[in-house]
Amino acid sequence: MDLRTANVTRYILPLREGGSLPALVEADDEFKYVVKFRGAGHGTKALIAELIGGEIARTLGFRVPEIVFLNLDEAFGRTEADEEIQDLLQWSRGLNLGLHFLSGALTFDPIVHAVDSKTASQVVWLDALLTNVDRTIKNTNMLMWHKELWLIDHGAALYFHHSWENWQKQALNPFAPIKDHVLLSFADRLDEVDQEFRQLLTSDKIRDIVDTVPDDWLNWTKDNETPQDLREIYIQFLEERIKHFELFVKEAQNARATLI
Secondary structure, three states: OOOOEEEEEEEEEEOOOOOOOOEEEEEOOOOEEEEEOOOOOOHHHHHHHHHHHHHHHHHOOOOOOOEEEEEEOOOOOOOOOOHHHHHHHHHOOEEEEEEEOOOOOEEOOOOOOOOOHHHHHHHHHHHHHHOOOOOEOOOOOEEEEOOEEEEOOOOOOOHHHHHHHHHHHHHOOOOHHHHHEOOHHHOOOHHHHHHHHHHHOOHHHHHHHHOOOOHHHOOOOOOOOOHHHHHHHHHHHHHHHHHOHHHHHHHHHHHHHHHO
């Protein structure tokens, strides 16, 4: 799998307060992107989760904005007046991650926007697989664009990589936070979705996606693992979760039964 690479030419504005400080930028391909900076709070791990999570979602048929690599030149940001933003840009020199900006998109609101049970079940299954803690009523991380549902912001997924040592145990985590998922109450077709999605998400496809993660983002361990060693762990983590699908599917079903 190949992602395009573009160069950031203009910093337009920060998109929200918080640790990740994403921003709207323009690149030399004349498109606007929401950029996730490698110099923000969780560093390249958030970018890895964004890439893997977003491309797995796309593989499963979800609408996800195009993901691209965005190169930030060494000189970029020196004229930025805000010192915090200037520091962030300096720390983020090199490859960052961008999502194509969906101009005019509205934040998904479950009270305003209807979603069918099949779609709800699909999103819940995806987030249970990815251990994505950030698709709640407080922060749905979904957009409505041209009357269609789009998924964004998977940077909080795969949180096992923040405590790397016990990844084998975390791969078998039923994922209790699914109880807070914004679409859980509508997700009554999880068994059906599970059958379909496990056929789509083959080992070859997972490897194809994970192999796209740049070496430059995989240099944060204290041991002697190579970037490919770390990629293999991501691959094994995802394969183990799919192999033991019943753990997270039952957890979601039980959480929904309690909810309704």
